[in-house]
Amino acid sequence: MPHKPEGPPEGAWRRIASVPQASPTRGRPVFNTLSDRITGSFKSLRSKGRLSASDVEETISQIRRALLDADVALPVVRSFTAAVREKATGAVASKALNPGQQVVKIVNDELVEILGGETRELDLSRRPAVIMLAGLQGAGKTTLAGKLGRWLRTERNRKVLLVASDLQRPNAVNQLQVVGGQAGGDAWAPEPAVARSGLARAEEYGYDVVVVDTAGRLGIDEEMMRQAIDIRAAVNPNEVLFVIDAMIGQDAVATANAFQDGVGFTGVVVSKLDGDTRGGAALSVRGVTGVPIMFASTGEKLTDFEQFHADRMASRILDMGDVLTLIEQAERTWDEQQQAELAEKMSEGSFTLDDFLVQMRQLKRMGSMKKIMGMLPGMGQYREALEAFDESSVGRIEAIVQSMTPAERADVKILNGSRRQRIARGSGTTVQEINSLVERFEQARKMMQQVSRGGGVPGMPGTGGMPGIGG
Numbered sequence: 001m002p003h004k005p006e007g008p009p010e011g012a013w014r015r016i017a018s019v020p021q022a023s024p025t026r027g028r029p030v031f032n033t034l035s036d037r038i039t040g041s042f043k044s045l046r047s048k049g050r051l052s053a054s055d056v057e058e059t060i061s062q063i064r065r066a067l068l069d070a071d072v073a074l075p076v077v078r079s080f081t082a083a084v085r086e087k088a089t090g091a092v093a094s095k096a097l098n099p100g101q102q103v104v105k106i107v108n109d110e111l112v113e114i115l116g117g118e119t120r121e122l123d124l125s126r127r128p129a130v131i132m133l134a135g136l137q138g139a140g141k142t143t144l145a146g147k148l149g150r151w152l153r154t155e156r157n158r159k160v161l162l163v164a165s166d167l168q169r170p171n172a173v174n175q176l177q178v179v180g181g182q183a184g185g186d187a188w189a190p191e192p193a194v195a196r197s198g199l200a201r202a203e204e205y206g207y208d209v210v211v212v213d214t215a216g217r218l219g220i221d222e223e224m225m226r227q228a229i230d231i232r233a234a235v236n237p238n239e240v241l242f243v244i245d246a247m248i249g250q251d252a253v254a255t256a257n258a259f260q261d262g263v264g265f266t267g268v269v270v271s272k273l274d275g276d277t278r279g280g281a282a283l284s285v286r287g288v289t290g291v292p293i294m295f296a297s298t299g300e301k302l303t304d305f306e307q308f309h310a311d312r313m314a315s316r317i318l319d320m321g322d323v324l325t326l327i328e329q330a331e332r333t334w335d336e337q338q339q340a341e342l343a344e345k346m347s348e349g350s351f352t353l354d355d356f357l358v359q360m361r362q363l364k365r366m367g368s369m370k371k372i373m374g375m376l377p378g379m380g381q382y383r384e385a386l387e388a389f390d391e392s393s394v395g396r397i398e399a400i401v402q403s404m405t406p407a408e409r410a411d412v413k414i415l416n417g418s419r420r421q422r423i424a425r426g427s428g429t430t431v432q433e434i435n436s437l438v439e440r441f442e443q444a445r446k447m448m449q450q451v452s453r454g455g456g457v458p459g460m461p462g463t464g465g466m467p468g469i470g471g
Contacts, residue, residue: 146179
């Protein structure tokens with residue numbers, strides 16, 4: 001177990017003022033602006049057969065500005081650019097083939113390093129294992145407790161008890177009970193000595209993991225830190241996870257250092273990574289504290305939560321995609337038997353709108369289409385189209401298909417004018433939207449048949465027909 005700090009001297013927290021919380025701009029893929037800026041700096045490199053020292057310096061200068069604009073802490077930026085400069089200069093001097101690609105690889109490797117390197121698993125060695133959450137009010141600790149509880153239940157097959165130790169904030173206990181119910185777990189908050197009693201209850205009723213939610217403040221103060229220190233002493237946690245808002249900007253460093261000096265933490269959870277595209281807090285905290293980022297919250301749903309892999313996040317930032325995460329999400333969501341049947345239908349050319357509806361519903365369970373498409377390599381060049389994509393159009397497609405008769409879904413060729421008018425009225429859409437969907441579906445079916453015969457991935461080409469509404 002890491003050392004448990006005794007806590008700060010009296011009044012030590014007064015040196016840090018209230019930390020402002022940025023207002024969220026939700027729903028956008030993570031690090032869009034940073035990704036665009038960094039990948040843009042590589043464009044001139046790829047067209048050159050040989051790089052000069054000035055080429056490297058110009059690229060590093062652009063990356064430095066991009067990181068600073070993303071609110072990455074200055075010490076982290078300096079360390080990152082110094083490492084890239086040293087290695088890139090060596091690559092130029094060696095006159096190796098594809099020097100531009102070597103610089104991209106160097107930047108990728110250094111991004112992986114400052115994001116945490118190797119993925120670290122939670123310490124669940126005890127039973128019950130205790131995971132304590134700490135952080136400022138507004139960072140999303142209570143919702144994140146539910147997300148973590150659900151992840152432990154579904155991904156690690158653990159029975160989880162959520163313990164509400166935030167008894168000061170109005171409705172905090174009720175909120176944890178609600179998210180606990182949604183996550184398929186239990187919540188416990190009977191009395192002020194709740195943390196210790198929660199651990200006793202977990203031992204009595206055979207829970208595998210206890211997740212302890214703690215109180216926060218809008219700013220760091222002595223009372224909040226003392227409560228966190230007392231809770232840590234009472235429950236002796238396997239892990240203390242520091243929850244930080246990705247949009248907090250440069251204040252991330254002061255906040256992280258204050259919590260590390262006070263209660264101490266063993267891992268970081270970055271929340272609201274679907275918000276403001278700057279998100280430099282995620283790049284700063286590990287670089288400043290040396291503590292790894294372990295999880296990321298990427299949306300408001302309980303399913304918008306994932307284990308943090310530094311190499312995959314670096315790949316997303318550099319527009320190389322995150323195919324591994326996409327495959328993992330698909331494996332958790334897609335019915336193998338249905339996909340085998342659909343693959344056979346695709347190769348035979350008998351794919352119908354009923355089959356298309358099945359695929360759409362499975363894709364919806366994977367999450368936002370913007371996030372899914374953002375995990376594909378090279379999608380940065382289609383950023384504007386992705387941003388303009390209307391998620392509600394998927395729901396309109398579903399309404400249109402459900403408004404059709406079984407015969408119409410099996411054979412779109414029978415859709416004459418009167419049938420299309422009836423479907424438009426029944427689905428609350430227009431005939432033009434019906435026409436667009438049918439046209440795109442026919443195109444998608446032909447493409448599926450071609451890809452399937454050529455050995456492509458079954459099922460995934462179905463996304464080609466989705467922009468049929470509003471596209």
